[in-house]
Each structure stands twice: as structure tokens, then as C-alpha cells.
Amino acid sequence: MNIGEKLNKKGDKIYFFYDLGRGPGQRPSTGVFIYANPQNQIQKNFNKEALKILETKKSQLTIEQQAVGTPVIPAHKFKANFVEYFEEYIKLNKREGNRHLTCCLTKFKAYIKSDFISPVDITENFCKRFRRHLLDTLTGETPANYYARFKWVVKAATKDGYYRNNPTEDIPAVRNPSVTLKEHLESEEYVALLNTPCFNQQVKLAFLFSCYTGLRWVDVKRQEWQDLQNGTLITRIIQQKTGKPVVLTLHPIALAILEEIKQLSFGKTTSVNKVFSLPTANGANKVLGEWVKRAGVNKYVTWSCARLSFSILLKDKNVDDVTIAYLMGHTTTRQVQQTYKRHKPKDQSEAISHLPSFNIGTFL
Numbered sequence: 001m002n003i004g005e006k007l008n009k010k011g012d013k014i015y016f017f018y019d020l021g022r023g024p025g026q027r028p029s030t031g032v033f034i035y036a037n038p039q040n041q042i043q044k045n046f047n048k049e050a051l052k053i054l055e056t057k058k059s060q061l062t063i064e065q066q067a068v069g070t071p072v073i074p075a076h077k078f079k080a081n082f083v084e085y086f087e088e089y090i091k092l093n094k095r096e097g098n099r100h101l102t103c104c105l106t107k108f109k110a111y112i113k114s115d116f117i118s119p120v121d122i123t124e125n126f127c128k129r130f131r132r133h134l135l136d137t138l139t140g141e142t143p144a145n146y147y148a149r150f151k152w153v154v155k156a157a158t159k160d161g162y163y164r165n166n167p168t169e170d171i172p173a174v175r176n177p178s179v180t181l182k183e184h185l186e187s188e189e190y191v192a193l194l195n196t197p198c199f200n201q202q203v204k205l206a207f208l209f210s211c212y213t214g215l216r217w218v219d220v221k222r223q224e225w226q227d228l229q230n231g232t233l234i235t236r237i238i239q240q241k242t243g244k245p246v247v248l249t250l251h252p253i254a255l256a257i258l259e260e261i262k263q264l265s266f267g268k269t270t271s272v273n274k275v276f277s278l279p280t281a282n283g284a285n286k287v288l289g290e291w292v293k294r295a296g297v298n299k300y301v302t303w304s305c306a307r308l309s310f311s312i313l314l315k316d317k318n319v320d321d322v323t324i325a326y327l328m329g330h331t332t333t334r335q336v337q338q339t340y341k342r343h344k345p346k347d348q349s350e351a352i353s354h355l356p357s358f359n360i361g362t363f364l
Contacts, residue, residue, distance in 0.1 A: 210306035
């Protein structure tokens with residue numbers, strides 16, 4: 001491995017480069033320089049340290065070249081901090097509209113209560129404990145989705161030589177069904193909310209917009225005017241097959257909400273501006289609770305109820321699962337069939353009225 005050097009135009013610094021040949025791109029910079037004529041002790045000390053770094057870089061590259069064609073991975077290619085490996089994996093594999101990887105890392109850091117953990121500490125028992133932490137703190141499909149992404153990262157690390165055996169291989173991702181059923185709104189309750197004032201008009205309009213589009217809290221909060229074009233909403237949810245975003249045709253009520261927001265925004269509706277000006281999630285849910293109570297809706301309603309209600313009311317009108325799944329940004333109908341569905345009949349008497357009927361007196 002040869003290292004070349006080049007004096008800069010001013011003649012006061014010497015820059016070093018890798019001499020890999022004379023073709024294009026075969027003389028990349030090492031990122032190291034020294035002072036050509038050090039003027040003081042500080043510059044002399046700088047030169048000594050820079051030359052040490054240069055020698056280290058040269059040695060590492062030499063080892064990498066010698067390792068080509070062998071199963072040996074040079075030690076300097078490994079990250080001492082598994083969190084850094086996790087972050088790099090997200091950077092290289094993150095998909096627009098899919099937050100599971102990023103959210104999993106957040107949960108992972110919260111679990112280890114640190115920004116550092118050595119790869120050697122990621123054992124099978126550690127993975128079991130982390131999965132238990134997810135199940136203890138999350139419900140529904142979320143713990144399974146997060147742990148599945150964690151398994152992706154550990155599997156990649158295993159392929160990269162960090163582990164001889166994948167520590168997550170025998171620990172499957174499992175869901176955590178909620179013991180309580182989430183509330184949803186019926187069509188008449190939509191109308192009640194539309195007709196009831198709310199002291200935070202932005203929260204009211206944003207929640208109703210979610211009810212008519214099925215968007216999550218995070219999607220509504222970050223929605224920008226550039227996402228709205230000709231009566232449609234271009235979501236940040238990317239279709240797996242086409243690689244294009246899900247485009248939703250907006251209901252007239254949703255369009256009316258946007259017109260109302262434009263009036264409240266006093267013309268500040270440039271493409272990069274957010275559509276809604278909202279507080280924190282907790283703050284929005286507090287406003288929502290008071291507003292729902294004032295509307296006479298005797299239910300515990302949070303923002304997630306809007307998405308569930310959107311799916312249920314479409315299902316009530318016999319909209320097929322494939323269409324509902326698309327409108328909600330899902331790639332399969334599994335979520336619609338398992339989670340976003342009506343868990344109890346709206347009117348039990350109407351349901352049982354379909355059973356055979358006859359004169360009860362003749363039977364007795």
C-alpha cells in the first residue's frame with residue numbers, strides 16, 4: 001500500500017493520498033495533512049499525531065486488502081457500540097412512511113437507558129428480556145413489529161460477523177392483544193362532533209380530518225399543504241409494489257375542513273407549511289376528551305379512535321377489505337380483518353332478528 005503526498009498551492013501544507021494507480025478515482029484522499037514547515041511546537045505536535053493517524057489508516061487498508069477472499073473480517077471494521085450499528089442500519093435501510101425501525105431504536109435506547117451497549121452484551125437472554133419489555137409496554141401488533149425490526153438488525157450483524165450464531169433466531173416476534181377494546185365512533189356521533197364547538201378549533205378540525213381519511217396522529221400532525229393536490233391527499237405511505245405513495249380521494253367534509261383551515265391560517269398556506277397547528281399528542285387528547293364529553297358522546301375517545309372508526313364505518317357499508325386496507329396504507333388486509341374491525345354489534349336486537357321466527361304460542 002503506497003501513500004502519496006502533494007503540496008498545496010500555498011505551499012504551507014502537505015496532503016496525503018492513497019496511491020492505488022493512475023486511473024480516475026485511484027488516488028483518493030486520506031483526509032490527513034501536515035504542516036510543511038511547522039512554525040511552533042503546536043504545529044510540530046500536530047504533525048506527529050497526524051503521521052500516527054496516517055500510519056494507522058495505511059495499516060488498516062493493507063489488512064483489508066489482505067483479507068479479500070478470506071472469511072476473516074478485520075477487527076477495525078466492527079463497531080464497538082451496537083447502538084451505532086443500529087443507527088447505521090436504519091440510515092441504510094429506512095423507508096419513507098415506515099417508522100418501525102426508528103421507533104424500535106427509540107424503545108431499545110429507553111430499555112438499555114444508555115446510548116452505548118457492546119455487541120457482546122446482545123445475548124439470547126438479553127433479547128428475551130428486550131422482547132418482554134416491548135410486550136410489557138406496548139399492545140396490539142406494535143411489540144411484534146418492533147421486535148421483528150430488531151431481529152432484522154441482529155441478523156444483519158450476524159451476517160457481518162458480529163456473532164457466530166444469531167442470538168434472536170429462536171425468539172419469535174409475538175403480538176400483545178389488548179385486554180380492552182378500543183372505542184370507535186358511529187355515524188351519528190360523527191355528526192354530533194361536527195355540530196359541537198371545541199375551544200381548540202385546530203384540534204377539532206384535525207381530528208375530524210382523521211375520521212374522514214383514516215390518518216394516524218403522526219401523519220396528520222406533519223401533513224403539509226404540498227401533500228394536497230386537486231382534491232386528493234398524497235400520503236407519506238409508500239406502496240411496496242409500486243414504490244409510489246398512497247393517494248386518497250378526499251370526502252367533501254374533509255375538503256370543507258381544509259377550506260376552514262385556510263381561513264384560520266390567514267393565507268399562510270404555502271406548500272411547506274403544515275396544514276394543522278397542533279399541540280402535543282397528550283395535549284390534543286385532553287382537548288379531545290373534553291370536546292367529546294360536551295358533544296354527549298359517552299366514550300373514552302383518543303386520536304386512534306378516528307382511524308378505527310374510519311375502517312368500521314366503511315366496512316358497515318360493505319366496502320371490501322382490500323379497498324379499506326389500501327385507504328389505510330396497509331399492504332395486506334390482515335390488519336383490517338384482525339384489528340380495525342367492529343368487535344361488537346351496533347344493534348344486537350337487529351342482528352338476532354334475522355333468526356327464524358314463528359308463533360311462540362303454538363310451540364308452548
